[in-house]
Amino acid sequence: MYCDEKFVIMYAQKGDNLNIMENKELALHAKNIRRNIVKEVYSAQSGHPGGSLGATDILTELYFEEMDINEENLNTLNRDRFVLSKGHASPALYAVLAEKGFLPEEELTTFRAINSRLQGHPNMNYVEGVDMSTGSLGQGISCAVGMALANKLDKNDHRIYTVLGDGECQEGQVWEATMSAAHYKLDNLCIIVDNNNLQIDGHVDEGMSVYPLDKKFEAFNCHVINIDGHDFDQLRAALKEARETKGMPTVIVAKTIKGKGVSFMEDQQGWHGVAPNEEQYHAAMKELEAE
Template sequence: MYKNLQNHAINIRKNIVEMITESKSGHPGGSLSAVEILTYLYFEEMNINEANIDNKERDYFVLSKGHAAPVLYATLSEKGFIPQEDLMTLRKLGSKLQGHPDSKKIKVVDIATGSLGQGISNAVGLAIGSKIDNDNSRVYTLLGDGELQEGLVWEAAMSAAHYKLDNLVAFVDYNKLQIDGNNDDVMGIKPLDKKFESFGWNVLIIDGHDFKEIECALNQAKEIKGKPTVIIANTVKGKGVSFMENNAGWHGTAPSIEQRDMAINELEEMRKGCL
């Protein structure tokens, strides 16, 4: 299973690099850091496929860090929801694949996101609705660590605990960097675990690039009753492309053709190591 997931992850990373290069704009760093999380969710964890897309009891995903849309588009394409050729229309006039995901343009995008903090708020609403309807849906959301500087996030966190939303799992893509540099320098967010605990959440801390740790955390989350779970995933911004890794300059910079080719070569070498 893990080898298949690694192969999917490499394909997704390649498409992220290709589509952002083609569009000449986009956010590679925070897209590449979240690949394993979305890969596991869509290929192992979530009850979602083409057959049940209209069934309200399927699972839901909200990309709260909406600027990382390339990782969502690339994952949906790898899953078969978006044609491969559509990826190269990223951010182009008339494309369904805009810089932030739009639920009116892409059916499988559950919530349109962009303004930071609003995604998790919508995820809380979805989870409350599922509780009211007494269905089996689970709701997953992915936040950026810089996003946690938004007050709206903590209002949503307070609500999720108040309503005992044990059907809600939030991932924090904790790569420690944002557009202006290190989180600690821009606006400190530590200690994340104690903050979420004080808001009434079950807290798990993992390596966000390790499929086994992601799997174990999600299994533990299902056992928790009466409170939401946050999985703080330690990640590397730009993961998989050496010259992008841990470099805040790649938050929102598109690769050149030469840089794209270097990145693709690195990813193919990574694939050889996974065989």
């Protein structure tokens, strides 16, 4: 489903009612995106539903309210760019692109199929709107740093956004990239950590703990904001604060629930990379429709 952005603009002078209308519209987009995530993974009988569902609200806020990206500027340099550093959450990215109207919704059922453009990790060579090919954890944020630095050198005022997994922060490359971002004072870079405390082999804090994430990023000279990653008001406020922060990159540590929106998947390690069977698929879709 693609909803005309003019709908939101109509309410731009409604004062306190604006956030209420925006949040309802964003919630509708998020529901459609989650349904398509489940559809993608079920169609492929492969993929990563948990982290994709958990990151949905973050991507919804970015693509439908925060980022300067539309059909007119999609293939130009004059727009904001997004890097999904946790590339295994590609079902969320593809579903968002379809919701924006950049990708035919019917193509989502070809996810991970032979000869499909929609492979398990995003490939910028095949899909318009995918700004960087990702998959090897830690590398996406490095590319985002390079994009942000290039924009600074080119005097391009558009911003770069990237989403990391908390387990991904176990990669040393994440911290090298963050150190570089702070060194070059990349205040046009916003790093969002999808902090659900689960990875493929268990709880992050019980494996190789990355905590406290906020203090660590602060030690790397970043401006850090802690939020609930499912609260559109908090997401909106944090992204505004990031835009207004000068002289350093901003890191938003967004607390999320893996599998958000499907009760039997929520906060369950087992749904990191497992596709639902037919019964589970119908149960999930029914639950999301009633949400």
